[in-house]
Every structure is written in C-alpha cells, then in structure tokens.
Amino acid sequence: MKFAKTTWFMLILLLVAFVVATPARADQWNKKTIVTFNQPMEVPGNMTLAAGKYVFKLLDSNANRHIVQIWNEDETKLLTTILAIPNNRLKPTGETIINFEERPGTQPQALRAWFYPGDNFGQEFAYPKGRALQLAQASNVTVPAETAEPTAENLATVPLVAVTPSQTEEPIAEAAPVQEKTAEPAMVAEAKELPKTASPVPLAGLLGFVSLGLAFGLRLLVKRAS
Numbered sequence: 001m002k003f004a005k006t007t008w009f010m011l012i013l014l015l016v017a018f019v020v021a022t023p024a025r026a027d028q029w030n031k032k033t034i035v036t037f038n039q040p041m042e043v044p045g046n047m048t049l050a051a052g053k054y055v056f057k058l059l060d061s062n063a064n065r066h067i068v069q070i071w072n073e074d075e076t077k078l079l080t081t082i083l084a085i086p087n088n089r090l091k092p093t094g095e096t097i098i099n100f101e102e103r104p105g106t107q108p109q110a111l112r113a114w115f116y117p118g119d120n121f122g123q124e125f126a127y128p129k130g131r132a133l134q135l136a137q138a139s140n141v142t143v144p145a146e147t148a149e150p151t152a153e154n155l156a157t158v159p160l161v162a163v164t165p166s167q168t169e170e171p172i173a174e175a176a177p178v179q180e181k182t183a184e185p186a187m188v189a190e191a192k193e194l195p196k197t198a199s200p201v202p203l204a205g206l207l208g209f210v211s212l213g214l215a216f217g218l219r220l221l222v223k224r225a226s
Helices: 002-030 129-139 200-225
Strands: 033-037 041-043 047-049 052-058 067-072 078-088 098-100 109-115 121-125 143-146 160-163 189-192
Touching: 002 052, 047 078, 078 109, 078 143, 129 143, 129 160
Parallel strands: 041 109
Antiparallel strands: 033 052, 033 189, 041 047, 052 067, 067 078, 078 121, 098 109, 109 121, 143 160
C-alpha cells in the first residue's frame, strides 16, 4: 500500500511540473506579448493596424528566429507575418519597447522594432524596398528592406538589404545597436507583458520542489527494497 501511495505521489508531482512549466516555456520561446496601440500604426506589408490590442509573437520555427506574427487580440486571426533582423539595445528593461519612424503630416507612424520584456535584443522589421526607401529618407535612419515579396514558400529565405537615407543599399549589419533616443514607447503605444507565468523564477522553485519530492520518494523506495 505504501509503495502504491509513493508511486502515485511521484506521478502527481511530475504531472504538476509538466502542466505549469509548459506555458512558461511557450511564452519564453515565442516571446508572446500583448501590445496596445492608442492610434493607427503602419506595419510592413502595406498594412495599417487600427488602435486596439494585438498579440505579437515569433513564428514557431527553429530555422529562423526573426519572423514575427501579429494576431488580433484573441488570437483567432493572423493579421500579418513580418520578416525581421536582430537588433540590440544597450540596456534591457522590464517593458516591451517599440521604436517608431518619424512620419510627415497626419500619416500613421510606422513600427520599427519590437523587444520582448527583459531582453536586450529584439526584432527590427523589414519593409518592402519601395516603402523602406521612403522611411529611410523621412526618418534619416537605415531601414531593412525585402528584395523580393515574401510568400509562404520563401518566407525564411527572402534576401534582405539595408537602405540608407541617401537611397543607397548596403549589406544587413547583424544586431546593429538601437539608438536609445529613437525609443518613444509612451507617445504612441502601451506595451504589456503577459502574466508572470513566463518568468523562470516560479518555474525554478517548482522544479526544486519536485526534485525534493522525487528524492523523498526514491528514498522510500530504496528503503522498501532493502
């Protein structure tokens, strides 16, 4: 009877660990973040997002960790898929930072980069070449550009270049640091991190508890066997 109880106790601990750890690993893997815009925002692909809540996350791919998906608030509709390049900033923060391009007149501002809370690296969005040239000239910054139209078949292999304010093309500079002065998250958007289930701290505590439980169970099994 004691052997059966010990076995069930160990199985329950493992089940609890699996159920709690799975969503934490998922959030860390795809960088899922809820973003709230208080005015329309332009994103690559000739699309403008109306004011409201959206879900940003990385495509579930081991081959390319720089493909960003934007979903509606309840994740029932994929709105767009964006090619990106890695981009670093000097200091990680606890908030998602989204940089905006300067835009003339009343046109919507364009998203430049997205950072997951706490990361010092993020995703800088690539625009179609024509739009990238316009943005580079208007904002006086270098903008990643697609050299071909992305499709479901070539999404991970579309070559990217960097277009400059002087309308020239250059090779993509991997992980070019973001200038802190370009970050203006409070002006246009409020970015919200998901609940702290994605934090590794509770997960570490849970795994420690499970390890202690397993050690205790194994000790009982060894005593019974001897």
